[in-house]
Amino acid sequence: MTHAALTRLQDGLAALQADHLERRRLLLDGVQGARVTIDGRRVVSFCSNDYLGLAAEPALVRAAHAALDKCGVGAGAAHLIAGHHRFHEDFEAAFARFVGKPAALLFTTGYMANLGVLTALLGRRGEVFGDKLNHASLVDAAQLSGATLTRYRHNDLAQLEGQLAASKAQDKLIASDLVFSMDGDIAPVDALLDLAERHDAWLYLDDAHGFGVLNDGRGGLSERARASDRVIYLATLGKAAGVAGAAVAAHASVIDWLIQKARPYIYTTASPPLLAACLLESLRQIAAGDARRERLRGHVAQLREGLAGLKHGALLPSDTPIQPLVVGTNDAAVRLSQALLQRGLLVAAIRAPTVPVNTARLRITLSAAHSADDVALLVEALHAVA
Known part of the structure; x- marks a missing residue:
């Protein structure tokens, strides 16, 4: 007989399916890119975080092959x-120089980096002030740190200032995505730094989607934030950088403390060294990647202009490669995604709890690896099926 706990799981899965919330893994064959083979079908992909097209860049592949002879696999x-x-x-060392911070530490994933930083810097006498649209890893990290978690309305600096002023915590930390992963908008870095200075708080910025893309590729930090000892900067390396892992850059004492106290760093096998060798080449590609970034900006402008008169759904304001088309219900988002797939276009439907209820959307992500024809094809298809 099936035991009660298993029955509850099965009932829960059935409920997810009924609410159009069930997720399934698509099977990728071959390399990541603008065109991929998914579940045996060749499609144009608009749901990858490979913003600069570096995931299959030949220079990175050559770096991996060369590193294998020097370091092996594990x-x-x-x-x-x-x-x-x-x-x-x-x-x-190269990453710290590139982003303009004194020192850096390489983590296996961005999720582990967020867990490591917040749990190492804070405890029961601390308080984390987090934007309500922060990535789930920042929320989990704050909760696991033992600190009080206080959330403020998205980019609402007035509410954040009131919360900071009322706090009695010994250690305060403002945590924010720099580019918000589901809306594509950008945090007000200098205004957050003003509040951090005024209320003696750390400012921790998760730039998972801005590193490699924003400004000259060094991400969304202002020059003032680069120079500030209270700013801790995270870059994810599996998105625009095209490889894997995450790097945290900060004052040298912060990095030394993380080496001693960040449990997700201490208590896990190091990432394969060959990935670090690939990341060194990735930094070189990002530094020389102005043409890629210019092409990407062109794709963003082309898409936004092409969808300006779309009858069903609206693009959220975003100048980044993340272009969310909000359609409302889970069912509408899923049907629209499936209709595009029938035309050979892969665009992910994002639903609750990743985004708020009744704000289900297509999350269109653009890459320098796309062509203008690819973007035009998506625009035409959306007008046809929406």
Whole structure:
């Protein structure tokens, strides 16, 4: 007989399916890119975070092949035992120089980096002030840190200032996405830094979707934020950088403290050194990537102009490669996504709880690897099926 707990799981899965909230994995064959083979079908993909088209960049592939002969595949140990390879060390130094911070630390994933930073810097006498649209990893990290979690309305600096002023916490930390992953808008970095200085708080900025893309590729930090000792900067390296992992850059004392106290860094095997070698080449590609970024900006402008008169759904304001088309219900988003797939276009339907109820959307993500014809094809298809 089926036991009660399993029955409850099965009932829950059935409810998700009925509410158009069931998720399933698409099976990718071959390399990531503007055109991919998904579930055996060749499609144009508008749902990848490979914003600069570096995931299959030949220079990175060559770097991986060259590194294999020097470091093998696995790291073999945690960083603090015997797994910290020279490739890791060289990348951390290069990344810190590139983003304009004194020191950096490489984590296996962005999720682990957020968990590591917040749990290392805060405890029961701390308080995290988080934007309500922050990524789930920032929310989880704040909760696991033992600190009080206080959330403010999206980019509502007046509410945030009131919360900071009322706080009695010994250690305060403002945590915010820099580019918000489901809306595509950008946090007001200098205004957040003003509040951090006024109320003696850390400012932690998760730039998962801005690094490599914004400004000259160094991400969304202002020059003032780069120079501030209280700003801690995170860049995810599996998106525009095209590889994997995440790097945190900050004052050298912050990085030294994370090495001693960040449990997701200490208690896990180091990432394969060959990935760090690939990331070194990725930094070179990003630094020389003005043409890619210009092409990407052109795609954003083309899409927004082409969808300005769309009858069903509206693009949220965004100058980034994340272009959310809000359609409302889960069913509408799923049907629209499926209709596009029938035309050979892969665009993800995003539903609650990832976004608020009744704001289900197509999350269109653009890449420098797309052509203008690809974008035109998507615009035409959306007008036809919406």
